[in-house]
Amino acid sequence: MAPVEAPVGTHRPRPLRQRILGTDTLLPYWLLLPSVLYLVLFFVIPLSQAIVVAFQDGAGNWTLENFPKLRRWDFNFLPALKWTFLLALVIVPLQLVTALLIALLVNTRFRGSQLFLYVCAVPLGLSDLAAGLIWYGIFADRGFLNSLLYTLGLIDAPITILTPDERWWLFGAVVVAEHWRATAIVLVVLVAGLQMISKDYLESAEVLGANRWQRLWYVVLPLLRPSLQAALIIRTIFAFEIFAVVLALAGDFLPVLAERAYNWYFFRQNLRFASVYAVIILAISLIFTVLYLVFLRVREEERR
Amino acid sequence: MKGYKRIGLLIALLGLTAALGVPGDSLQAQPPRIVWVSTQLVPIQEAEFVRNEILKPFTEETGIEVEFIGAQYGELFTRLEGEARAGQGSTDLVGGLQGDFVGIAQFMDDVSDVLAGLGDRTFAAGDLQLGTLGGIQAFIPWMRATYLMMANKQALEYLPEGADLNALTYEQLVAWGQALQEATGEPKLGIPAGPRSLLHRFVHGYAYPSFTGSTVKRFLSDEAVTMWEFLRDELWPQVHPAVATADAMDTLLLEGTVWVAWDHSARLKQAPVERPEDFVAFPAPAGPYGRGFINILAGLGIPKTAPNRDAAAQLIEYLTRPETQVKILQGVGFFPSVEEAAGATPPGALKVLAEGVSAQASASDALPALIPGGLGPRGGDFGAIYRDTFIRIVINGEDIPTVLRQQGELLQELFQETGAACPLPDPADEQPCSVEGL
């Protein structure tokens, strides 16, 4: 970090074209400009309008009253926080582990591994609406699961899985369906990450006497950290917006934040309360993203 | 390496098609074409019926093309609000329930003039009154429906002794449910409780009037406490838990999950349509104060921002013609709103439904209830208060007086803030309506 004496008097004015576009200092900003402008027009402006509403009362004064007021009007406020967090807490790690397992399987490059990867990635293309529909068909009272158990003679009559009397069953059903639906995106990120890890590291670890688990724990996972971080950020953001699958399987007996926001907006025309929920989702997602960025930090020196 | 070229070609093709613009954008002047957004007749077969059987003749007659678009209420509201704020719109005609119009009345144009042009047909004065929202004639009565009960004929043999299907009481319904549960091993009653269900209508329009003779005023009265204990301890144990995620009862009836169910007539309809011989419709049960029920009125209105008001008025005229109304009854089972068409009966499967509806309307202890009209866009809050109360007490098992007090305060606040009058069967004289005992 030697001190830089400013080189004086060596600059001549550059050609106009270069002054505007050509230099490497300005060029990246020009390249980012369209996406920034675009997102400002279609996202940031409408978004800020919506966020502002959450912090105003009916007369347009700034206030934080909407938060306690919402708690009084919506008895599902705290439950929604609770279930959203619980779902994220269970689903995200579960998906991470499953995706890692599948990714490691794919990475052994057995015959047919590409087909296997495609199969596992299929849910990537499904909307959450379709996924909700599919899993409702399975878990419903007269659904496929009960039909199968009945045909096998394991039960005499259908078991009601999706019942508000057993919230943890609802929870389990949502976990299963979300796990099925959204593991693919984590998988794809992790497979990509695994492919960038040179076999040399694994082989040298093997030579050093590391067994399968030690290699996974001490070599693969640390090297996979950037991909894990990306997968976690993307998945967690989506986990806090979980909505359609919950609605299909559990109605509002397993309230979640995004569903509440949607409900207040579309069924009760209350933009204020809906915005409060949206702001909470935004805040939580942001906090988690920053936490991931800090705790899974990839130091500059570690990058390949 | 050939792959690159192929993909390049593909991308170029995509880009080209994108650059050439989009087909189907209707920017040039065309023969009159109007947009009709409706929260009713949305299901795919009903919408097909409207387009093919109702609107096709209209287009042939007038040359006006109609785009019929099914929408949920929330979507309708959002669309109209956006159009109102933008000061221009594309929606010409709105079809919706009275409850829907309560919310969107602020965006609607006064259609008194259209009504004046319909002198040759008679609307019930009460219906026209319901259509008066925010000081204007917000909609013109279009068709009627109601919420009622439907049973699988298998269940009839377990009907308690002495019970008349057409004059059932809540006690008898519970006894029936018990008999069914004993016979089949599982609860067989159905009240929809899914996220988009009409559970709140059951609570405020059926249970409350039947048990307390009131919807709002006696929200936390002793009678209400008794009612909630009954719903929680007697009725709910006979209700199949699968209703929690069910928005309409016809599916559960067809599957045999439930044998006896309460729901909106349109949400029961599919059962007799699929298997006409298997089902029977009958009135909702009665409580100590009578047989509380809601008559649903659907209406037609024109938004302030409608680009083709005259064409929309022409369509209203067409849709309220007695012969059109009979056609709708026979096609999809909604009852006429003009008296000239009254008395017509639908054929086949829908007849089952019609019989139940007329039995309910003509019951000697009938206690009609209404959805309050003055709440404006906060009509959604009204329903939600009743639904939340039901879930907190009956499903979550919270303490009844505590819940009633908390929810009652919200109800009070709602009416105070909107200044709305009490809905039937509460007397409408007090404005704003208030909850007794707070």
Place this chain on the structure above:
Amino acid sequence: MAEIRLENVWKVFGKVVAVKDVSLTIEDGEFLVLLGPSGCGKTTTLRCIAGLERVDGGRIFIGDRDVTELPPGKRGIGMVFQSYAVFPHMRVFDNIAFGLKMQRVPRSEIKRRVQAAAELLHIEDLLQRYPAQLSGGQRQRVAVARAIVLEPEVLLMDEPLSNLDALIRLQVRAELKRLHKQIGSTTVYVTHDQVEALSLGDRIAVMKDGEIVQVDDPTTVYENPADVFVGGFIGNPPMNFLPGEIAAPKKDGFLVLRAAGHEIPLPEEFVPALQDHVGKPVTVGIRAEHIEVVPEPTEGALPAQVLVVEPLGSHLLLTLEVGGETLKVMVDTDLRVEPNAEVWLRFDPAKIRFMDRETGKALLP
């Protein structure tokens, strides 16, 4: 053909100064090697010449033209990258023809010149292949052919041999030398391999921390390193360094070097340069081949202990300890020594180099 002139060139990345006030003139037709450890700024300097980095200060001339503000394509250069950067989506022919096409050279002319360049590099049989079908060495040749087909005034090479196997590297190295003779472009060649630098360069510019430490012909750089860094970087084994002191014994006019508790008389020609340093600590540098090992104690020889004996085929490499310092010495194979044996070392006084202990700079001209 043209000379390249760098005048006070600066390049800064954020807080890191990659090139620090570098001035350098490369003669027309010269083969100059930029040598240094990784991160010393040699590649950045090359990229500045190529125009791939915009300089933050200073000017660059190629021939009479000031090219500081010119884009790479207008500087009349050819460049070969470490990774070869052969376009994977083009056949070898199209790779070589790329630059000519950019200059809108007529087709027949392109064909002729590509053919000629390919022949020069013995790849005329590979013209219709895709790079994926080539070996590393072949891709290397394609990259070179692509650069020289334009007959550039200046040829820039960024570690072109570092991705090749040891054997092929030797072969290509020789070919590059031949090629340079043949085409005569002014060539700047970046490497961190001092053997490559010594064998290829007409001159070597050694860089460290963004600055050029020494520019000289290979022999000078090897024999008279400008400072401790250059001496330690060039040569295999690198130059030995010992702490010492210049002393002036009674006999006037003569100087001695005190090192490891002994005195070594110095030749007369050193006197003028070292006169001012009498009594001051210096660093003594001497190459392994300039130390003689004698089995008996001898006048002016330092006692040492043998630590390691490494036979290298033609020579023996000894690692010895002298007064707490470790030295490497190259001796004939017929010398028989065992580890732990005590020997005496005699430095060739004429080959001893002196550096300032503080700055590391060489004291002799």
Place this chain on the structure above:
Amino acid sequence: MTSPSSRSASRPSPIPPYPGRRRLTPRERRHRFLLYMAVVTIASWVLLPIFLIAVLSFTPREEFFNWPKPLIPSRFSIETMAFFVKSYGVLQSTLNSVWVALLTIGITLAIAAPAGYALSRFVFRGREAFRLGILITRMFPTALLAVPLIVLYYRLGIYDSLLGVAFIHAAMALPFAVLITTSVFVGVSRELEEVAMTLGCSRLGAFARVTLPLALPGLAAAAMFTFVISWNEVFAATVLTTTNRTLPAQVLTNLQASPPFFRVAGGFFMTVPALLFIFLIRRYLIQMWGGTPSER
């Protein structure tokens, strides 16, 4: 890069008679068995639900409500599916969906590719902030933007146009497209571009002649991913159009109130193209996520 078995085979062996393929040891065979067991289990777990909805959408109406539900219906019925497909607006909205998706791809790539290129090639102040910033736009339930968007769209004169829907879909796909294109461009060696510049190309020329052709497969993958996002998007398409609806918007409003057999048929009808697209991009699935947001 090689599988364990072929690697051991390719090692030069001093023993001259090499008797073809080596037989697996019992331990290796057990491992292989376990591997394929796991693979088959996981694959069926993923495919079974899709198979079930396919079965259900071709189950005859009279059997639809049967208990227990048959895994294989007594006959294959296209009655429900045919009614659904022929009903008003379904084919038109399918076509609309395709148009919207194509437009979305065009807009998204035109905007995301430069940003991705900038992120992959330059180190500059605000780079990390930009990355986090584009992610933030995905942390907010889009539904709440409805009214401001409708107002905006009327002002811009794009309400109820396919282009308008494509605009908002592009905004939704943009954050991902930027991430994907960044890693795609990271995957194209910078030196290739530089060598082209030394050979006489301008920066733009080098991009067009070298980087772009090499990035095309990855960009195609980004395009397909964008396609899937647009194809599945319901909310914006629903409130921003009246007559020019996309398939999900059409399906959502028509089917939510419809009997379950239509819902199932509609759900399956929407699923098929998605499966197809994933199939088309399967080769690039990995490549497009090669460098993930915090990579490099």
